Amino acid sequence: MSELKTRRLTTVFQAAAKGEGGRRKLIIPFITAGDPDLATSLDLMHTLVKAGADVIELGIPFSDPMADGPVIQAANERALEKGASLAQIIDLVAQFRQTNKKTPVVLMGYMNPVETMGYETFAQSAGAAGVDGVLTVDLPPEEASDLVTAAHAANLDSIFLLSPTSPDSRIAEVCKHVGGYVYYVSLKGVTGAANLDTDDVARRVSNIKSLSNIPVAVGFGITDASSAVAVASAADAIVVGSALVKLVAQHGSEPETLHNSIYKLLNSMRVALDEHYPA
Amino acid sequence: MNTQTGQLDDKVTDQYPDEKGHFGIYGGSFIAETLMDPVRELQAEYEKYRLDNEFIAEFEWELKNFVGRPNPLYHAKRWSDELGGAQIYLKREDLNHTGAHKINNTVGQALLARRMGKKRIIAETGAGQHGVATATVCARFGMECIVYMGAEDIQRQAPNVFRMKLLGATVVPVESGSRTLKDALNEAMRDWVGNVDDTFYIIGTAAGPHPYPTMVRDFNSVIGKEIRDQSMEHTGRLPDAVIACVGGGSNAIGAFHPFLDDAEVALYGVEAGGDGIETGRHAAPLTAGKPGVLHGNRTYLMEDDAGQIIETHSVSAGLDYPGVGPEHSWLKDIGRVQYDVATDAEALDATHKLCRLEGIIPALESAHALAYAIKLAPTWSKDKNIVVNLSGRGDKDINTLATLEGMTL
Numbered sequence: 001m002s003e004l005k006t007r008r009l010t011t012v013f014q015a016a017a018k019g020e021g022g023r024r025k026l027i028i029p030f031i032t033a034g035d036p037d038l039a040t041s042l043d044l045m046h047t048l049v050k051a052g053a054d055v056i057e058l059g060i061p062f063s064d065p066m067a068d069g070p071v072i073q074a075a076n077e078r079a080l081e082k083g084a085s086l087a088q089i090i091d092l093v094a095q096f097r098q099t100n101k102k103t104p105v106v107l108m109g110y111m112n113p114v115e116t117m118g119y120e121t122f123a124q125s126a127g128a129a130g131v132d133g134v135l136t137v138d139l140p141p142e143e144a145s146d147l148v149t150a151a152h153a154a155n156l157d158s159i160f161l162l163s164p165t166s167p168d169s170r171i172a173e174v175c176k177h178v179g180g181y182v183y184y185v186s187l188k189g190v191t192g193a194a195n196l197d198t199d200d201v202a203r204r205v206s207n208i209k210s211l212s213n214i215p216v217a218v219g220f221g222i223t224d225a226s227s228a229v230a231v232a233s234a235a236d237a238i239v240v241g242s243a244l245v246k247l248v249a250q251h252g253s254e255p256e257t258l259h260n261s262i263y264k265l266l267n268s269m270r271v272a273l274d275e276h277y278p279a
Numbered sequence: 280m281n282t283q284t285g286q287l288d289d290k291v292t293d294q295y296p297d298e299k300g301h302f303g304i305y306g307g308s309f310i311a312e313t314l315m316d317p318v319r320e321l322q323a324e325y326e327k328y329r330l331d332n333e334f335i336a337e338f339e340w341e342l343k344n345f346v347g348r349p350n351p352l353y354h355a356k357r358w359s360d361e362l363g364g365a366q367i368y369l370k371r372e373d374l375n376h377t378g379a380h381k382i383n384n385t386v387g388q389a390l391l392a393r394r395m396g397k398k399r400i401i402a403e404t405g406a407g408q409h410g411v412a413t414a415t416v417c418a419r420f421g422m423e424c425i426v427y428m429g430a431e432d433i434q435r436q437a438p439n440v441f442r443m444k445l446l447g448a449t450v451v452p453v454e455s456g457s458r459t460l461k462d463a464l465n466e467a468m469r470d471w472v473g474n475v476d477d478t479f480y481i482i483g484t485a486a487g488p489h490p491y492p493t494m495v496r497d498f499n500s501v502i503g504k505e506i507r508d509q510s511m512e513h514t515g516r517l518p519d520a521v522i523a524c525v526g527g528g529s530n531a532i533g534a535f536h537p538f539l540d541d542a543e544v545a546l547y548g549v550e551a552g553g554d555g556i557e558t559g560r561h562a563a564p565l566t567a568g569k570p571g572v573l574h575g576n577r578t579y580l581m582e583d584d585a586g587q588i589i590e591t592h593s594v595s596a597g598l599d600y601p602g603v604g605p606e607h608s609w610l611k612d613i614g615r616v617q618y619d620v621a622t623d624a625e626a627l628d629a630t631h632k633l634c635r636l637e638g639i640i641p642a643l644e645s646a647h648a649l650a651y652a653i654k655l656a657p658t659w660s661k662d663k664n665i666v667v668n669l670s671g672r673g674d675k676d677i678n679t680l681a682t683l684e685g686m687t688l
């Protein structure tokens with residue numbers, strides 16, 4: 001096998017750790033690909049980068065999004081009504097890569113579309129399109145070895161979740177299988193839930209960091225600059241999803257308002273994080 | 280089973296599932312991280328109590344005194360005579376308390392929940408039978424009960440919704456997706472993720488992450504065990520065939536499992552053919568679907584080319600599900616069970632036959648198994664015995680039947 005190039009996710013997380021004053025905190029926005037349509041998603045990806053995104057998580061819509069709350073469920077339904085498919089979303093990333101070679105893109109979704117495409121076909125075409133990582137929420141590492149093998153062969157990072165219910169023994173084990181970053185789900189609940197306890201998050205993220213060197217991104221329940229700052233104290237990166245997807249739902253048919261409002265929200269987080277955690 | 284020779288090389292039942300709940304490539308635990316630990320706890324607790332004599336005795340006591348088991352294996356003589364071939368015996372799950380096999384499983388899971396100290400019970404339901412059976416055991420054991428039900432099904436199954444409420448359960452309408460059983464299951468999973476500490480999820484069929492498919496099978500295996508004993512009593516031997524309808528597959532696997540190692544007993548699982556397989560409007564993943572991942576396990580699914588789950592159709596709400604328990608997927612692939620379909624029309628015809636010839640109103644789900652017997656029995660000689668699992672009674676379906684005849688009750 002040829003020498004694999006350094007993965008974009010590794011580069012981005014390493015660069016963030018190199019600041020003189022401290023660690024730069026990364027922002028990972030999530031949007032559902034194809035909501036309200038694929039062309040808008042492409043424009044939004046560029047807007048997210050302008051607003052300060054370090055990594056983009058693109059949701060692959062699924063008919064049965066079991067781990068998502070109402071906001072992202074509705075986004076999945078909107079995207080599917082327009083017929084968005086995994087193949088088209090991989091193509092969307094290829095289009096994004098025509099002008100952006102730097103920002104890592106992670107595909108996040110559920111297993112079945114990936115199963116249906118086939119692991120090899122998925123990994124090879126995603127890798128060729130410029131996808132950097134894959135996270136399927138209903139795939140714990142225990143069931144993942146075939147997909148991980150296919151992903152690695154295509155130079156893709158496989159990202160897994162940790163949650164408040166993950167015992168220490170499992171945290172160490174899961175981190176062994178992770179590439180890029182581990183995604184810590186901040187609360188017991190679905191996306192968009194509102195029971196975020198930032199002290200609890202800080203404690204648990206510190207615990208994860210004591211068990212592994214892998215960067216930790218924290219998501220679920222981050223809605224604005226202040227929750228972003230609070231969660232980022234222990235984390236390397238914050239993930240913001242439902243708050244952005246809500247704006248897509250509200251302004252999907254008014255492109256200018258949509259881009260402005262998305263920019264405004266994400267950039268307010270960027271500014272607040274850079275202020276609180278100068279690198 | 281060797282698929283080339285059709286011989287049993289080993290006991291089928293010794294081969295699976297593995298310790299992670301895999302039946303060949305099927306089954307497993309495809310769930311979000313937050314559920315991994317509660318599911319592991321459940322695996323460990325079930326593994327412990329499964330072999331615990333006190334637990335088993337308690338379960339059997341409830342089946343006898345609360346559910347009313349054993350129910351009869353009844354020789355449907357007039358119907359057999361009319362079909363003119365094999366003798367048909369009906370396993371009368373319809374005579375259980377609450378009117379279907381579903382209660383076997385809810386009693387078992389509720390007892391386990393109690394041992395695990397969980398007081399809040401959630402469930403999903405389609406036809407409402409599992410919801411009623413869950414509400415019933417929750418009332419019996421003093422537990423809080425929340426049932427998720429698709430908004431579409433709430434309209435179709437109004438009497439069962441009222442029954443659940445009478446029994447003290449909260450019925451939560453699910454408005455997402457196709458607003459039917461699969462969406463109710465999604466919503467129950469979401470509830471569980473948010474309430475893992477105090478909540479026990481009683482899944483209503485032999486699907487979901489490990490250990491559910493095995494656990495639900497074990498609690499329903501009382502059906503097949505009784506069929507064995509009663510068949511010996513009636514005929515002095517095992518039946519030549521057992522037929523059961525397959526929605527998620529709990530009544531079927533319960534009826535089949537005690538016979539898997541008896542190669543001489545033919546097993547037939549009957550899926551909902553809806554308007555006919557060729558129309559695409561059906562609920563027959565084993566017959567017309569392909570393997571995929573949904574609701575915690577890998578199994579045959581009804582999906583489109585992009586891996587999206589597609590809507591199902593069946594006259595019986597209880598079979599209206601795009602997936603099926605993983606053990607059935609395995610049994611199909613190894614050839615131990617034959618899977619086929621009965622259409623809506625065939626099921627309705629069988630319903631009327633049983634009403635008129637035997638004085639029994641079957642559930643529309645069970646009628647699919649009856650419809651298959653109508654095809655099979657005449658091709659077999661009179662000295663052969665076929666057991667049809669009559670998984671439930673049809674009282675819940677009288678509104679549907681009346682509507683089909685242009686009447687409102």
Ligand SMILES: Cc1ncc(COP(=O)(O)O)c(C=O)c1O
Nearest residue numbers: 408526527528529530597670671
């Ligand atoms: C009477 C009856 N039979 C069968 C079924 C189908 O479920 P399963 O395939 O799990 O037995 C149902 C489901 O509601 C039912 O009520």
